[in-house]
Amino acid sequence: MGWTRISIAIADITKMRVESIVNAANNTLLGGGGVDGAIHRAAGPGLLEECRNLRGCPTGEAVITGGYNLPAAWVIHTVGPVWRGGGHGEDETLARCYKSCLDLAVSRGLSTIAFPSISTGAYGFPLERAAPIAIREIASFLKREESLKRAIMVCHGKKAFNCYIRALRLQIRLEEKSSPNAPELD
Ligand code: AR6
Numbered sequence: 001m002g003w004t005r006i007s008i009a010i011a012d013i014t015k016m017r018v019e020s021i022v023n024a025a026n027n028t029l030l031g032g033g034g035v036d037g038a039i040h041r042a043a044g045p046g047l048l049e050e051c052r053n054l055r056g057c058p059t060g061e062a063v064i065t066g067g068y069n070l071p072a073a074w075v076i077h078t079v080g081p082v083w084r085g086g087g088h089g090e091d092e093t094l095a096r097c098y099k100s101c102l103d104l105a106v107s108r109g110l111s112t113i114a115f116p117s118i119s120t121g122a123y124g125f126p127l128e129r130a131a132p133i134a135i136r137e138i139a140s141f142l143k144r145e146e147s148l149k150r151a152i153m154v155c156h157g158k159k160a161f162n163c164y165i166r167a168l169r170l171q172i173r174l175e176e177k178s179s180p181n182a183p184e185l186d
Pocket of ligand 1: 012
């Protein structure tokens with residue numbers, strides 16, 4: 001079962017004491033507002049310098065840098081889709097962001113990763129639609145990949161938290177249906 005290794009938290013991702021945190025960046029990787037700005041501010045100028053050398057990141061893909069002054073050792077930068085009404089492959093691209101980050105974490109031997117709610121701020125992806133996509137992608141990855149011990153969805157407020165809790169409950173029900181030996185939950 002993938003969902004047993006997912007946590008949902010209300011927190012500031014820049015304060016998370018985990019091996020890696022994910023940044024919801026833009027294609028330039030040169031910083032911005034939202035969680036991107038907060039991560040760059042907390043990490044210090046070394047992060048921007050390393051990002052400059054990477055020369056950008058395509059939408060849906062991910063790259064990794066050091067964490068500099070952050071408690072997290074690594075930052076995995078991904079670029080989410082800009083919401084354009086839902087008919088332009090936004091769902092698939094968002095799912096690909098989560099998978100790219102998880103693949104990268106595993107390829108570096110990392111065992112913990114904390115995600116922000118990618119694309120649901122400045123990029124306008126509706127939270128209620130993004131949450132089940134994120135949870136489904138993370139849960140199915142964790143099911144396949146034993147080396148990743150924990151994934152944390154870090155929510156920046158109660159609204160996002162409630163949304164991700166609902167998405168996790170839905171995922172539990174789906175996994176219970178497909179696995180008759182799964183533990184019972186209320
Ligand atoms: N910790 C956790 N989550 C946060 C934090 C934080 N410190 N700050 C904001 N969030 P956004 P996007 C939440 O706009 O939609 C940047 O300018 C926030 O409440 O940061 O992918 C980039 O450079 C929201 O739920 O990212 C890009 O240009 C979520 O993080 C663009 O914004 C994502 O909101 C990317 O837009």
